[in-house]
Amino acid sequence: MTVFTVHEPPSPPADRIDRAEQLVFVKDGFSWGAFLLGPVWLLANRLWWAAFGYIGILVLASLALKSLGAADGWSSLLVLGLNAIIAFEAHVLKVVKLEQEGWASLGAVTGNGIADCERRFYEGWLPDQPMLRRNRPAAPATSSEPANVSGAPADEAAHNMAADEARPMTGVPGVKRRWRLPGFFSKKS
Numbered sequence: 001m002t003v004f005t006v007h008e009p010p011s012p013p014a015d016r017i018d019r020a021e022q023l024v025f026v027k028d029g030f031s032w033g034a035f036l037l038g039p040v041w042l043l044a045n046r047l048w049w050a051a052f053g054y055i056g057i058l059v060l061a062s063l064a065l066k067s068l069g070a071a072d073g074w075s076s077l078l079v080l081g082l083n084a085i086i087a088f089e090a091h092v093l094k095v096v097k098l099e100q101e102g103w104a105s106l107g108a109v110t111g112n113g114i115a116d117c118e119r120r121f122y123e124g125w126l127p128d129q130p131m132l133r134r135n136r137p138a139a140p141a142t143s144s145e146p147a148n149v150s151g152a153p154a155d156e157a158a159h160n161m162a163a164d165e166a167r168p169m170t171g172v173p174g175v176k177r178r179w180r181l182p183g184f185f186s187k188k189s
Contacts, residue, residue: 004028006025008103050093
């Protein structure tokens with residue numbers, strides 16, 4: 001089973017769907033990326049102070065090993081050990097960074113993967129959140145005009161309804177997952 005912690009930004013939007021889109025799921029456990037590419041992983045995750053600490057410890061320990069006349073193999077072992085520590089503490093480093101930026105922890109969820117964890121979290125979290133906007137009709141319309149609960153013109157309500165259905169959320173039942181690759185590979189659908 002995989003464990004993820006869920007975090008919310010400092011000033012979340014009022015609407016539950018907008019809030020759900022901004023939640024961050026951070027995997028708890030060993031990070032192979034951090035183990036294989038320690039300082040690169042730290043910089044890629046914008047963990048600047050941890051990266052400076054990593055480089056500082058590496059320089060100081062290398063100087064200490066050189067002054068003791070240790071073989072070069074010990075330096076490799078030192079790098080491997082530092083990367084292992086970062087790999088085991090990757091989740092903590094990310095969570096501390098989020099907390100320093102004012103993010104709130106909403107809890108933890110377990111599942112077979114990210115999609116399962118998101119589904120489980122949203123199934124329990126969404127019903128407790130207030131729905132501030134309603135773009136869908138509450139009852140069938142009696143006239144030829146579609147029902148409009150939001151108070152906006154009918155065309156705008158239909159547009160909002162289409163926009164809600166096209167939201168790129170994952171893990172929410174009934175919402176399709178849309179994949180986008182970063183960079184110049186991304187396509188607009």
